[in-house]
Amino acid sequence: LGVKIFQADIIYHLFDKFTAYREELKAKKREEFKHIAVFPCRLKVLPQFIFNSRDPIVMGVMVEAGIVKEGTPLCVPSREFVELGIVTSIESNHKTVESARKGQEICIKIEPIPGEAPKMF
Numbered sequence: 001l002g003v004k005i006f007q008a009d010i011i012y013h014l015f016d017k018f019t020a021y022r023e024e025l026k027a028k029k030r031e032e033f034k035h036i037a038v039f040p041c042r043l044k045v046l047p048q049f050i051f052n053s054r055d056p057i058v059m060g061v062m063v064e065a066g067i068v069k070e071g072t073p074l075c076v077p078s079r080e081f082v083e084l085g086i087v088t089s090i091e092s093n094h095k096t097v098e099s100a101r102k103g104q105e106i107c108i109k110i111e112p113i114p115g116e117a118p119k120m121f
Contacts, residue, residue: 038073039099041066049107057084057110062103069099074110085110 004021008014042065049060061068070090076082089109090097100106 035071039067039069041068041072043068043074043108046105051107055112056088058107059110060105060107062105063100065102067099067101068106068108073113083113083116085112 006014006017006021008017041063043061044064046060046062050058051060052058068087068090070087072087074084074087076084087108088111090100091107092100092104097106
């Protein structure tokens, strides 16, 4: 049935076991759905650091707000949102990183969304 039974002689230990089990479940769910979650971010392109302007786009950016992670879809906000692609790689100081936060200057690689024509930046 999938029912977890907790057993302890002291009620405080029972509560601790339950809390640990709940945290474990949260961690499993977070890991299971992390590829679906989208973290909002706002990036500022550093024009002097545009290394490749087409398929894949490789450029330096500064994170102005939010968190950018691998798998984050990027678009240019205008009248109609122009979707650039998906962040497939992030580097900071020539080292690969999983994410970047506000204020960091990083280099990102943007690959086109599967099934769509590549965009040029």
